[in-house]
Amino acid sequence: MASTDAQKAERAERGLLAGAAPDVAAALKGWLGRLGHERRLSPKTREAYARDVATFLGVLARQLGHAPDMADLAQMQPRDVRAVIAARRAEGIEARTQMRFLAAARSFGRHLEREGLGKVGALTAVRGPRVPRTLPRPLTMADARALADPATRAGESREPWVLARDAAVLALLYGSGLRISEALGLMRRDMPEPGRGDQILVHGKGGKTRMVPVLAQVLEAVDAYARACPYDLEPTGALFRGAKGGPLSPRVVQLAVQRMRGALGLPDSATPHALRHSFATHLLGRGGDLRSIQELLGHASLSTTQIYAAVDTQTLMAAWKAAHPRATRT
Incomplete structure (x- = not known):
């Protein structure tokens, strides 16, 4: 089970790096390493983070017409982030999933700032979609x-x-x-x-x-x-x-x-x-x-x-x- 999860995480990470601009790919590799070694996230969680950031960058790439590089990320405005969220909403993606992929993108943005690679303030300047609060449904x-x-x-x-x-x-x-x-x-x-x-x-x-x-x-x-x-x-x-x-x-x-x-x-x-x-x-x-x-x-x-x-x-x-x-x- 664990090895299968690790293999899935590796595939997701390879896919994320392959579709990114070279400088962004290098930063992503460092971020994924931090998730695994410093934060000790499980392979499943790393896979989910990689998949969500790949989704965010993919939608952004469609809007820009090319894979975003570090300069594109640094110049990103709140309206660009809102456009990504709107595009996901138009695809029928529910609010909870949108919040998750936005949280993954913010995690990557914090890594860039910690490493001195740049700031992506637009990610934190935009409020995520409201997620309706649901209560657990226990059994009797x-x-x-x-x-x-x-x-x-x-x-x-x-x-x-x-x-x-x-x-x-x-x-x-x-x-x-x-x-x-x-x-x-x-x-x-x-x-x-x-x-x-x-x-x-x-x-x-x-x-x-x-x-x-x-x-x-x-x-x-x-x-x-x-x-x-x-x-x-x-x-x-x-x-x-x-x-x-x-x-x-x-x-x-x-x-x-x-x-x-x-x-x-x-x-x-x-x-x-x-x-x-x-x-x-x-x-x-x-x-x-x-x-x-x-x-x-x-x-x-x-x-x-x-x-x-x-x-x-x-x-x-x-x-x-x-x-x-x-x-x-x-």
Whole structure:
């Protein structure tokens, strides 16, 4: 998985450099190196940054009639940046995607300034498109538990170890609030056996690590999978394996949840990542404080975690409207 992501990132970076003017290509190479080494961004994130800057430069090139060089970037005016945004909007690109590629272009602009290669003030002078705020859509406690319960898929014609594996992964997502990439990135040695520990070291975004508690039920689910797994789980090898023994793909977990969604009558918003949302929302609803939840989720900013407070308030209001005798007027 990691090697595939790295290869995709390299292809995206080569494509970006190939389409740029020579002086811009040299600056881009230095910027991409900074993203990988100093900021320690993952290959997937680097690939996304490279793709977004390639998009920005590509639209700018169409407007100029040639690939922009450093002089073109330095002379760029706010109206030029707005024209790029307008061109993307005309292509039907949503505001969130426009914000992302503008953020990548600004990152490149900051690199140019830090390295003394020039200033691209027009990038920061333009306000990005407004992105409508959307709240996470957590599952109910009962539905979240059902997704992680092996009994939910008992009737499927799949090998027992596969069902145990999927249940263990989903138990980690809901029980510890992991991202799916974090759960599938665990090695066998990272997971303590039942009764021999209750925490795991998780490698999150940007190479950051954090300690996360693991419930006894989750440890038991992982242990049940490990005992049933037909492959030798080496201490430094991937904990979760695919049907052929290689590292488990996130797509396999997504398809498993999709099948259960139909069986349980859940909406399309019931995804593996929704279990992480459910973890945070249910903790907050049971009295957890935002700072602690921030640390458990691995959020760099508290503002990212605060969105769950809005979700919890929304849930309380919905319950009040449904149950209070005077909540609705007749």
